[in-house]
Amino acid sequence: MSLEVINNPIxxxxxxxxxxxxxxxxxxxxxxxxxxxxxYANKILSNxxxxxxxxISFSNVIFKANASTIIVVTGAKCEFFINDILCNSWQSxxxxxxxxxxIGKILEGTRVYLAVKDGFNIKKxxxxxxxxxxxxxxxxxxxxxxxxxxxxFNSAFEQITQRLNDEYxxxxxxxxxxxxxxxxxxxxxxxxxxxxxxxxxxTVTNDFNRMACKLNGEKISSNINGIISEGIxxxxxxxxxxxxxxxxxxxxxxxxxxxxxxxxxxLDCFKLAQAKANSKIKFxxxxxxxxxxKLKDFYKYFIE
Amino acid sequence: xxxxxxxxxxxxxNFGNEISKEIASDVQKAYLSLKNLNIEGIIEIIxxxxxxxxxxxxxxxxxxxxxxxxxxxxxxxxxDNSIKNIINIDVYYGKxxxxxxxxxxxxxxxxxxxxxxxxxxxxxxxYAIGFAPGFGFLASVDERIALPRLSSPRKSVPKGSVAIAxxxxxxxxxxxxxxxxxxxxxxxxxxxxSLKELSPLSVGSKVKFNSISKEExxxxxxxx
Numbered sequence: 001m002s003l004e005v006i007n008n009p010i011x012x013x014x015x016x017x018x019x020x021x022x023x024x025x026x027x028x029x030x031x032x033x034x035x036x037x038x039x040y041a042n043k044i045l046s047n048x049x050x051x052x053x054x055x056i057s058f059s060n061v062i063f064k065a066n067a068s069t070i071i072v073v074t075g076a077k078c079e080f081f082i083n084d085i086l087c088n089s090w091q092s093x094x095x096x097x098x099x100x101x102x103i104g105k106i107l108e109g110t111r112v113y114l115a116v117k118d119g120f121n122i123k124k125x126x127x128x129x130x131x132x133x134x135x136x137x138x139x140x141x142x143x144x145x146x147x148x149x150x151x152x153f154n155s156a157f158e159q160i161t162q163r164l165n166d167e168y169x170x171x172x173x174x175x176x177x178x179x180x181x182x183x184x185x186x187x188x189x190x191x192x193x194x195x196x197x198x199x200x201x202x203t204v205t206n207d208f209n210r211m212a213c214k215l216n217g218e219k220i221s222s223n224i225n226g227i228i229s230e231g232i233x234x235x236x237x238x239x240x241x242x243x244x245x246x247x248x249x250x251x252x253x254x255x256x257x258x259x260x261x262x263x264x265x266x267l268d269c270f271k272l273a274q275a276k277a278n279s280k281i282k283f284x285x286x287x288x289x290x291x292x293x294k295l296k297d298f299y300k301y302f303i304e
Numbered sequence: 305x306x307x308x309x310x311x312x313x314x315x316x317x318n319f320g321n322e323i324s325k326e327i328a329s330d331v332q333k334a335y336l337s338l339k340n341l342n343i344e345g346i347i348e349i350i351x352x353x354x355x356x357x358x359x360x361x362x363x364x365x366x367x368x369x370x371x372x373x374x375x376x377x378x379x380x381x382x383x384d385n386s387i388k389n390i391i392n393i394d395v396y397y398g399k400x401x402x403x404x405x406x407x408x409x410x411x412x413x414x415x416x417x418x419x420x421x422x423x424x425x426x427x428x429x430x431y432a433i434g435f436a437p438g439f440g441f442l443a444s445v446d447e448r449i450a451l452p453r454l455s456s457p458r459k460s461v462p463k464g465s466v467a468i469a470x471x472x473x474x475x476x477x478x479x480x481x482x483x484x485x486x487x488x489x490x491x492x493x494x495x496x497x498s499l500k501e502l503s504p505l506s507v508g509s510k511v512k513f514n515s516i517s518k519e520e521x522x523x524x525x526x527x528x
Contacts, residue, residue, distance in 0.1 A: 026436055288309055
């Protein structure tokens with residue numbers, strides 16, 4: 001019982017919430033870039049929190065089912081077909097043997113998620129199915145999905161369709177406000193530099209992958225060139241010597257040496273994960289207390 | 305110990321602002337103490353040169369409650385009485401694998417034999433692990449063989465390459481891009497999925513390099 005990959009996608013990988021407890025050996029946390037779309041996909045299917053999923057970063061991915069299961073597509077707005085019939089994202093569908101599932105053009109946002117009931121049966125590597133290609137860990141043969149890959153699942157069937165209420169379906173726009181927790185080396189930035197950072201618009205560049213997102217805009221500078229390398233968190237905003245911010249994402253390295261002005265709040269990193277190149281970014285400060293409360297509000301709905 | 309926010313669910317504890325044996329020793333003691341405390345809700349602990357990074361479950365602690373707990377419970381005099389192992393890494397220092405040996409020999413005015421002798425005579429401390437899984441930053445190499453990174457990094461450094469950057473030395477556990485000066489190659493696995501801990505290295509452990517012949521290197525499974 002499985003889904004077979006029919007074409008060679010540009011970049012589609014198996015991910016889950018990430019690989020934890022091995023950062024001290026230099027292993028990246030990895031995991032889904034957009035946890036909002038990921039958590040709701042699993043919620044719609046009543047899957048356990050942490051169930052694996054397919055993360056699709058570019059148009060045109062085709063699968064063939066050889067048994068019944070329930071699927072859902074979330075994340076970027078896209079052309080999603082089952083046997084050439086256009087279907088809705090954020091809604092469950094029962095598919096059967098022989099069905100062709102196609103993710104066509106991506107219309108809004110950049111990353112599409114496809115989940116199946118109870119996830120795919122893939123052996124975890126160091127506690128996770130997340131694929132980190134550069135480390136040779138996770139997924140199917142530690143690689144992106146390729147034509148002929150077989151993704152096994154346990155067969156399932158349901159007669160009730162689950163659909164997310166419209167108000168919860170995100171609109172992916174090309175203007176984002178990212179909330180920032182000031183942290184780490186923030187004191188090495190003069191007030192004038194901080195003002196520049198918070199008052200100007202930045203643009204998302206093409207230098208954007210699972211590891212990091214490089215921005216372009218008003219240069220800001222720290223009083224120091226670098227720090228002695230140390231552990232770095234999700235959303236960290238590094239300011240290298242060219243003055244252009246880099247936001248570190250899920251597949252970041254475990255340690256880094258650039259001065260940090262702050263860290264983008266996780267929930268906003270999920271929005272950033274769906275941003276296209278040339279999108280406008282504005283930064284806004286949030287306190288650690290408020291951010292931690294909001295983070296709990298988000299996860300408590302998904303973690304039983 | 306100075307506490308700083310690192311992100312919504314992580315923090316760093318700072319022990320000083322320079323690379324030194326003393327600060328590294330403080331980091332090491334705090335790290336071992338922290339591991340020994342086994343605090344529920346702490347997810348990652350990444351020790352580095354001067355800091356310890358901690359990510360945590362926000363359902364268990366908020367930033368200030370965790371800082372308070374850590375401040376009260378980390379024992380800076382913690383001693384690990386277990387036997388310390390020295391990790392011996394056999395290296396073939398041949399020109400065909402030590403891609404920058406000749407260049408270093410010219411720049412440092414040393415024979416290749418002298419470079420090997422200087423590199424193998426010291427025991428190095430693992431100050432940090434990062435950049436890639438199992439990539440340990442070892443220090444300090446003798447000033448006589450310290451050399452800055454290449455001006456333009458190589459697109460691919462072969463797996464097992466033993467290299468020097470400034471006063472640090474390291475082994476590339478997997479082939480990857482890199483700008484360090486390559487002086488030899490080992491057949492030893494530094495990132496080994498069959499090991500429970502994934503790598504024989506950990507921050508605070510000691511490493512000694514041994515020079516071996518091409519034949520021994522090949523016999524150990526080394527690839528030229």
